[in-house]
Amino acid sequence: MKLQQLSLFLENRPGRLEAPLAAIAAEDINILTLSLADTAQFGILRLIVRDWEKAKRILEQDGWVVNVTEVVAVDVLDRPGGLAAALKILEDADLNIEYMYAYSLRRGDKAILIFRFEDPDRAVQVLLDKGLHVVGGEELISSTS
Amino acid sequence: MSLADRQPHSPADSIWNPTAETMPRAELEALQLERLRSLVERVAHVPFHRDHFAHHEIGTHSIRSLADIRRLPFTTKNDMRRHHPLGLLAVPRKDLARIHGSSGTTGKPTFVAYTARDLDIWSELCARFLVAGGLKPEHTVQVAFGYGLFTGGFGLHYGIEKVGAAVIPAAAGNTRRQIEIMRALDPEGLICTPSYALTIADAARDLGIDPRSLPIRLGHFGGEPWSEDMRREIEEELDISAFNNYGLSEIIGPGVSGECSARDGMHIQEDHFLVECLDPETLEPVPEGEPGELVITSLTREAMPMIRYRTRDIARLYREPCSCGRTTMRMSRVTGRTDDMLIIRGVNVFPSQIEEALLRVEGTTPHYLIEVSRPGTLDEVHVKVEIHPEIFSDRMDRMQSLCERISREIHTVAGIRAHVDLVEPRSIERFVGKAKRVLDKRNIQN
Ligand SMILES: [Zn+2]
Numbered sequence: 001m002k003l004q005q006l007s008l009f010l011e012n013r014p015g016r017l018e019a020p021l022a023a024i025a026a027e028d029i030n031i032l033t034l035s036l037a038d039t040a041q042f043g044i045l046r047l048i049v050r051d052w053e054k055a056k057r058i059l060e061q062d063g064w065v066v067n068v069t070e071v072v073a074v075d076v077l078d079r080p081g082g083l084a085a086a087l088k089i090l091e092d093a094d095l096n097i098e099y100m101y102a103y104s105l106r107r108g109d110k111a112i113l114i115f116r117f118e119d120p121d122r123a124v125q126v127l128l129d130k131g132l133h134v135v136g137g138e139e140l141i142s143s144t145s
Numbered sequence: 146m147s148l149a150d151r152q153p154h155s156p157a158d159s160i161w162n163p164t165a166e167t168m169p170r171a172e173l174e175a176l177q178l179e180r181l182r183s184l185v186e187r188v189a190h191v192p193f194h195r196d197h198f199a200h201h202e203i204g205t206h207s208i209r210s211l212a213d214i215r216r217l218p219f220t221t222k223n224d225m226r227r228h229h230p231l232g233l234l235a236v237p238r239k240d241l242a243r244i245h246g247s248s249g250t251t252g253k254p255t256f257v258a259y260t261a262r263d264l265d266i267w268s269e270l271c272a273r274f275l276v277a278g279g280l281k282p283e284h285t286v287q288v289a290f291g292y293g294l295f296t297g298g299f300g301l302h303y304g305i306e307k308v309g310a311a312v313i314p315a316a317a318g319n320t321r322r323q324i325e326i327m328r329a330l331d332p333e334g335l336i337c338t339p340s341y342a343l344t345i346a347d348a349a350r351d352l353g354i355d356p357r358s359l360p361i362r363l364g365h366f367g368g369e370p371w372s373e374d375m376r377r378e379i380e381e382e383l384d385i386s387a388f389n390n391y392g393l394s395e396i397i398g399p400g401v402s403g404e405c406s407a408r409d410g411m412h413i414q415e416d417h418f419l420v421e422c423l424d425p426e427t428l429e430p431v432p433e434g435e436p437g438e439l440v441i442t443s444l445t446r447e448a449m450p451m452i453r454y455r456t457r458d459i460a461r462l463y464r465e466p467c468s469c470g471r472t473t474m475r476m477s478r479v480t481g482r483t484d485d486m487l488i489i490r491g492v493n494v495f496p497s498q499i500e501e502a503l504l505r506v507e508g509t510t511p512h513y514l515i516e517v518s519r520p521g522t523l524d525e526v527h528v529k530v531e532i533h534p535e536i537f538s539d540r541m542d543r544m545q546s547l548c549e550r551i552s553r554e555i556h557t558v559a560g561i562r563a564h565v566d567l568v569e570p571r572s573i574e575r576f577v578g579k580a581k582r583v584l585d586k587r588n589i590q591n
Binding site: 005007009010011037039041042044046063064065066067069098099116 | 541568
């Protein structure tokens with residue numbers, strides 16, 4: 001149920017984002033979603049790709065520092081209060097969210113959010129127990145193509 | 146390859162010249178005094194020294210005890226430049242056997258001349274520290290120092306030969322070739338700068354070779370200051386024992402001092418060098434064990450002896466007896482240069498302090514650059530640190546706290562507030578020789 005997310009260290013200067021993305025594209029690896037967290041000085045690029053092992057290999061060969069973390073994709077109703085309801089569940093279960101971002105594609109009346117939890121296994125269990133839909137890798141890929 | 150070489154505290158430490166290296170202190174000091182007096186006599190005809198001595202009313206009679214060395218005037222790098230190229234020569238030109246030089250940072254080289262006897266003593270001095278650091282006659286040593294005007298290559302070369310070991314004069318540069326030679330010839334020893342040792346490890350990894358699988362087990366590194374943490378890193382990366390040695394071309398080249406198996410300071414070859422440790426401002430001796438500028442007198446050099454040469458190197462001296470049995474005074478590693486000392490908002494900062502701070506933070510690499518600028522009226526320091534898989538996290542808060550931690554360590558060690566800039570791997574330039582650690586972008590005269 002968990003997804004492997006690649007994170008890359010980038011210096012915050014013009015054109016820096018393009019190089020790793022081009023390297024992945026050159027190998028025909030689809031990027032399902034990406035998010036960038038940055039400060040004035042550096043950024044952390046987070047990627048969910050179709051073949052993360054291959055993408056990691058390619059990026060590392062190019063000299064990038066890549067780190068792999070498990071994240072959880074959750075379907076949330078795309079209407080006011082949809083996100084708040086999901087967050088309430090997580091809060092009640094005392095689950096720590098390190099960060100989150102929106103998946104680029106929406107499905108019907110649902111939006112997919114990507115969560116980085118301190119404890120992803122317990123988070124998946126809680127979400128499933130509360131009837132939320134946790135989106136797996138296969139499903140995410142098929143919804144994109 | 147004997148495993149005994151890899152025991153850094155092996156008690157079976159052999160001494161190349163027991164007479165000289167374990168001489169009782171009183172005897173050693175008497176020898177130094179005798180040699181100092183004869184030195185003053187030998188240089189008395191050199192115009193530079195003659196004028197100096199006349200000005201200070203000095204003669205052999207002035208030297209009654211070793212402490213009287215303080216009556217002698219200093220010699221600086223500038224004096225050498227003023228007497229370019231061989232104005233400080235104390236023997237007839239026909240007696241020279243070799244001339245080396247140092248590039249210096251400001252243009253034309255200064256030359257250093259040797260008689261045949263100077264060269265012989267030089268090899269002897271290198272042999273002493275090589276043996277103190279575990280070199281044995283049956284070893285093979287790859288010398289990845291420059292061969293040329295620079296004293297490192299030739300000095301060590303002949304020292305290794307003196308010991309009876311085999312030399313591979315690979316010379317500096319072409320790291321890939323260095324690794325090929327190593328893998329073909331299985332040398333146990335490596336001679337280069339400490340930063341080049343790390344460059345070799347990096348290059349091996351790039352070639353898909355585990356640096357620890359290289360045959361080298363013993364490294365004698367010098368030519369630039371380095372820290373204890375850098376030693377640990379080199380030893381870990383290459384699976385070797387790393388030894389420090391010290392010397393400078395103006396005095397002789399490598400061979401002024403070197404570590405024994407205790408690796409607690411470098412034994413000074415006191416029968417040939419008289420070393421003082423002075424406050425660079427007041428030029429008074431610092432209390433024993435305190436850091437100060439090393440001032441060296443070469444007691445036995447014939448061609449171009451130096452009297453109280455101001456090295457600009459900052460180190461500490463100590464006389465406690467060493468477990469290895471040598472009786473000579475020891476010096477700490479060089480912790481800075483009086484001339485690369487940065488003054489930042491009035492605070493004296495040595496690049497080595499920044500390095501020490503960085504190495505307190507686990508996982509930061511030895512690749513860093515200190516950038517000093519003055520955007521307005523105040524100095525600003527940016528320390529660029531290469532990101533490394535060990536310290537990279539996908540969490541922004543972790544990355545920010547890493548920067549803060551480094552900054553805090555810098556403040557603790559060096560007393561300045563620095564901005565920490567994390568940069569991409571391999572983005573800081575690698576150097577074959579001395580690593581460039583400081584980029585001072587302030588435009589200040591003097
Ligand atoms: Zn010792």
